[in-house]
Amino acid sequence: MSEEPIIYCRNVHKWFDDFHALRGIDMDVFEGEVIVIFGPSGSGKSTFIRTINRLEEHQEGQIVVDGIELSHDVRNIERIRMETGMVFQQFNLFPHLSVLQNVTLAPIWVRKWPKEKAEKVAMELLELVGIPEQALKFPGNLSGGQQQRVAIARALAMQPKIMLFDEPTSALDPEMIKEVLDTMTDLAESGMTMIVVTHEMGFARAVADRMYFFDEGKIVESGTPEEIYNNPQEERTKLFLSQILQH
Amino acid sequence: MINTEIEQEMIKPPLPPGPLKWVKENLFSSIFNSVMTVALIPIVFYLLFSVVSWALFSADWRAVTQFPLLYTVGQYPRDQIWRVGVILSSIFLFLGISWGRWGGLLRSISLAAGLVCVVTALLPVQHPQLDQGMRLFLGSNTVMILIGYFIGRIKAVKASVIVVGWLLIPICAVVLLAGIENSELIPNVPTTLWGGLLVTFLLAAGGILLSFPLGVALAFGRRSDLPVLSGFSTIFIEVIRGVPLVTILFMFSIILALFLPVESRIDRLVRALMAVTVFSAAYSAENVRGGLQSVPLGQIEAAKALGMSNLKTTVFIVLPQALRAVLPAIAGQFISLFKDTTLVVIIGINDFLGIGRSIINSDPEFVQLRTEVYIFIALIYWIFSYLMSLASRRLETAMGISDNL
Ligand SMILES: Nc1ncnc2c1ncn2[C@@H]1O[C@H](COP(=O)(O)OP(=O)(O)OP(=O)(O)O)[C@@H](O)[C@H]1O
Ligand SMILES: [Mg+2]
Numbered sequence: 001m002s003e004e005p006i007i008y009c010r011n012v013h014k015w016f017d018d019f020h021a022l023r024g025i026d027m028d029v030f031e032g033e034v035i036v037i038f039g040p041s042g043s044g045k046s047t048f049i050r051t052i053n054r055l056e057e058h059q060e061g062q063i064v065v066d067g068i069e070l071s072h073d074v075r076n077i078e079r080i081r082m083e084t085g086m087v088f089q090q091f092n093l094f095p096h097l098s099v100l101q102n103v104t105l106a107p108i109w110v111r112k113w114p115k116e117k118a119e120k121v122a123m124e125l126l127e128l129v130g131i132p133e134q135a136l137k138f139p140g141n142l143s144g145g146q147q148q149r150v151a152i153a154r155a156l157a158m159q160p161k162i163m164l165f166d167e168p169t170s171a172l173d174p175e176m177i178k179e180v181l182d183t184m185t186d187l188a189e190s191g192m193t194m195i196v197v198t199h200e201m202g203f204a205r206a207v208a209d210r211m212y213f214f215d216e217g218k219i220v221e222s223g224t225p226e227e228i229y230n231n232p233q234e235e236r237t238k239l240f241l242s243q244i245l246q247h
Numbered sequence: 248m249i250n251t252e253i254e255q256e257m258i259k260p261p262l263p264p265g266p267l268k269w270v271k272e273n274l275f276s277s278i279f280n281s282v283m284t285v286a287l288i289p290i291v292f293y294l295l296f297s298v299v300s301w302a303l304f305s306a307d308w309r310a311v312t313q314f315p316l317l318y319t320v321g322q323y324p325r326d327q328i329w330r331v332g333v334i335l336s337s338i339f340l341f342l343g344i345s346w347g348r349w350g351g352l353l354r355s356i357s358l359a360a361g362l363v364c365v366v367t368a369l370l371p372v373q374h375p376q377l378d379q380g381m382r383l384f385l386g387s388n389t390v391m392i393l394i395g396y397f398i399g400r401i402k403a404v405k406a407s408v409i410v411v412g413w414l415l416i417p418i419c420a421v422v423l424l425a426g427i428e429n430s431e432l433i434p435n436v437p438t439t440l441w442g443g444l445l446v447t448f449l450l451a452a453g454g455i456l457l458s459f460p461l462g463v464a465l466a467f468g469r470r471s472d473l474p475v476l477s478g479f480s481t482i483f484i485e486v487i488r489g490v491p492l493v494t495i496l497f498m499f500s501i502i503l504a505l506f507l508p509v510e511s512r513i514d515r516l517v518r519a520l521m522a523v524t525v526f527s528a529a530y531s532a533e534n535v536r537g538g539l540q541s542v543p544l545g546q547i548e549a550a551k552a553l554g555m556s557n558l559k560t561t562v563f564i565v566l567p568q569a570l571r572a573v574l575p576a577i578a579g580q581f582i583s584l585f586k587d588t589t590l591v592v593i594i595g596i597n598d599f600l601g602i603g604r605s606i607i608n609s610d611p612e613f614v615q616l617r618t619e620v621y622i623f624i625a626l627i628y629w630i631f632s633y634l635m636s637l638a639s640r641r642l643e644t645a646m647g648i649s650d651n652l
Contacts, residue, residue, distance in 0.1 A: 053552055055548050081551065081553065081554040082554035085552070085553075088549065092543075092549035093549075094546065094564055096568055096571060096646075105553070105563060106550075106553035106554060106555060110553065110554045154553070158553060158554060
């Protein structure tokens with residue numbers, strides 16, 4: 001691990017009009033770390049990871065990603081977005097483009113790669129996520145699990161340094177969850193820096209370096225999976241864990 | 248072996264129902280349906296029979312058949328008519344090229360157009376306007392379509408080149424038709440002499456090609472964060488949509504002329520085109536805006552998360568999805584525009600319908616034949632409107648590949 005964190009957040013606050021969604025988040029993420037964020041609905045998990053690539057704007061505090069401070073400067077925002085891939089709960093694949101076009105669009109038009117190179121990299125990534133044979137299909141003809149794996153390949157095609165996942169498996173049928181989690185586990189083992197919002201506790205235990213428990217816009221507790229599972233310090237954490245581990 | 252054969256037998260899809268079964272299931276499925284069938288079939292046959300027998304035996308088509316050139320080009324000087332021929336030939340060439348490249352409906356249109364040309368060229372009738380030269384020209388158009396077809400089959404000819412070619416045709420056509428002042432080869436022909444289908448098509452094609460980008464721009468303008476831009480777009484759209492096309496035509500043809508100095512007078516036909524364009528743009532803008540609203544926010548976020556700028560997100564993600572969503576509405580809008588061009592008659596432009604009316608009024612004998620003339624005109628409008636509607640449906644299915652889950 002290097003000295004400088006690749007993501008540095010200090011005292012991040014975010015309001016939606018009068019609603020105080022993030023109330024002073026501090027977090028350092030180092031290169032190669034896998035961070036899992038969990039917590040009850042409405043606790044600000046999505047809002048927080050969306051501030052990291054500026055899909056949401058924070059009003060107070062400091063966020064530095066890969067040495068670039070998030071500010072109103074559009075160039076900074078676009079540079080940070082090139083370095084951070086994001087995977088959404090609802091996949092958000094582009095329905096009018098084929099799988100291959102979904103993956104190559106940004107490398108061609110943002111990274112300015114020649115088409116041949118972009119397609120070669122895209123096919124390698126589709127191979128990596130296990131669906132090279134679907135390259136010419138349209139997203140609408142794929143299962144949810146396949147769509148989410150395409151979404152992962154699409155984000156990876158920009159060769160980001162950081163990957164953000166916002167509940168990537170919660171819109172999936174149970175039998176498809178595993179294929180997506182396996183892909184994410186491979187990615188974690190390859191050394192990718194990841195922030196994952198998820199309630200898949202088996203996955204978290206296996207790959208997370210640290211876990212953060214969010215509630216009401218604050219970090220209530222953080223620690224290694226061992227610390228969180230075996231010895232949670234806060235009552236709220238214990239209660240929440242007992243609720244989700246029952247299922 | 249036997250087992251697999253039986254399995255094969257079982258997997259086969261059920262046979263389509265025979266004709267008798269079809270009739271039973273579709274025409275006599277219930278008592279009400281049977282009554283409707285029994286009552287309506289004779290009426291339909293009777294109407295069809297009377298129309299056909301009238302058209303073939305009682306109708307007098309002289310007011311139509313005597314003036315084919317008048318209907319197609321109006322008063323365009325007959326010694327300059329080769330210019331229209333050149334344009335027509337290039338359209339046929341590109342039709343053939345598109346057939347070779349894309350097939351589908353374009354194939355049917357090409358074949359139909361080729362057939363019409365050949366049949367007309369070989370018609371066994373004496374007609375002063377169907378002389379040797381004209382027959383040769385018509386026949387050569389069939390050849391043009393075939394040449395185009397083989398060009399279109401060549402892989403090296405890029406699709407974008409074909410599209411650009413199509414877009415250039417109307418521009419080249421206008422330049423060629425108008426001609427150049429003091430030129431020997433193509434002397435200037437004032438637009439007052441243009442008429443017939445030529446004018447109808449020019450107004451419709453020009454209106455569509457110009458109003459569409461303007462409409463898209465207005466739709467974005469109305470959604471803009473800049474209050475001046477969104478205010479202007481909103482007022483423009485709402486004012487135009489609140490006024491009949493006739494009024495807009497009058498405004499452009501009379502009021503515009505009053506305000507502009509005489510030497511900068513804009514041509515009458517251009518003014519009509521401006522009016523049609525502005526009118527259609529306001530409606531297109533509202534259609535496109537509906538499409539823009541239908542694109543989910545998640546699509547825009549996904550594009551942004553990949554580092555795409557606002558412009559790239561709009562061009563590659565938002566606009567294609569928006570246009571696909573409103574394609575039927577836009578196609579309908581363009582069909583209305585095609586038919587609405589008939590209103591230019593009231594500002595003294597002799598479009599296709601206008602020519603028909605002036606033929607009727609030119610001779611007391613023809614006044615008796617106005618039914619035939621109007622039926623002919625309606626038929627031509629219907630053919631082209633129907634083609635546009637067919638094309639839009641084919642385009643819809645072609646673009647819908649990706650969303651059949
Ligand atoms: N665009 C918005 N406008 C107003 N309020 C919002 C907006 N987005 C989120 N919120 C509010 O902010 C709070 C945090 O939302 P967020 O989506 O971050 O929660 P979450 O922890 O991701 O919950 P979930 O598990 O349901 O996804 C919620 O109370 C939500 O209602
Ligand atoms: Mg969320």
